Amino acid sequence: MQPTSPGALTKVRQHQVGAEEAGQRIDNFLLRHFKNIPKSHVYKMLRSGEVRVNKGRVQATYRLLEGDVVRLPPVREQADSDKPLPKAPAGLQSSLETAILHEDNALLVLNKPSGLAVHGGSGLSFGVIETLRAARPDAPFLELVHRLDRETSGCLIVAKKRSALRGLHEQLREGQMDKHYLVLAKGAWKGGAQSVDLALRKNTLRSGERIVQAEAEGKAARTRFVPVQRFRRAALLRAELETGRTHQIRVHLQSIGHPxxxxxxxxxxxxxxxxxxLGLRRLFLHAAHLNFMHPVKGERVMVEAPLPEELQAVLQKLDGSSS
Incomplete structure (x- = not known):
């Protein structure tokens, strides 16, 4: 049996940083550039000074500037391997492609299914972003703009340009992006719209489980809930986020007695x-609406994700419905 031949040794290259690459850390830039090189080797190249920016050494946390010249050292990239890189299931790739609600040169918005994490980890090889990258190997840039919980379905934005990512992050920080969710809450809802203004804090239990609680020492969080459909023992609400904290909708509703x-x-x-x-096998929380300014074109973008059929079926089975 012939031994596996090593990959070819690349040549030293000088790479000039463009506008779309500016702003990212040098270690992240290298990890994307050397996709088949072990992560540990990338950091070793930084520590040893094999990688240089403008002929000088830099720390892994250095953020690239437009016009910087990065020295890319010669590396022996992995060619054939007894353990090929895992591939995202073809069915998952095609299902995400068909779930795209809006796409242009700068970004895409997809209707994320419930049960699929936005990124891999904790034993998961593939989440949304890894699957999209596998489906589009020639795409130079694909990054999550924000996150949804694994069990939450609906609108999720992925940036295709770094400038788009920066622009959308700024809108999120400044509260300029409207995000509306549909959520089914326990109990009869009294009155009209109600705002919940409770600070939230992440905690870790003795078991290691992470949980969010309403605490005065936490980060400011505000949600406006508007009744959409009332039932005898539940209510369908539109949740309008004024901040974007982890588990914000779930904890705010729990805190007012409507989990x-x-x-x-x-x-x-x-x-x-x-x-x-009644057939509910998942969290009844759906990111139904996004309204934001396009970070490149400067035009208003509005995207709607229809309520999944399995959630519509539950609503039809609830008694005492009224509009």
């Missing part, structure tokens, strides 16, 4: 059992 249907972390077990009898 989210199907929520195993913050929900009501008895209510969840009742809804399972």
């Amino acid at each position: 989210v249907a199907g929520d195993d972390k913050y929900g009501d077990p008895e209510f969840n059992r009742e809804l399972r009898e």
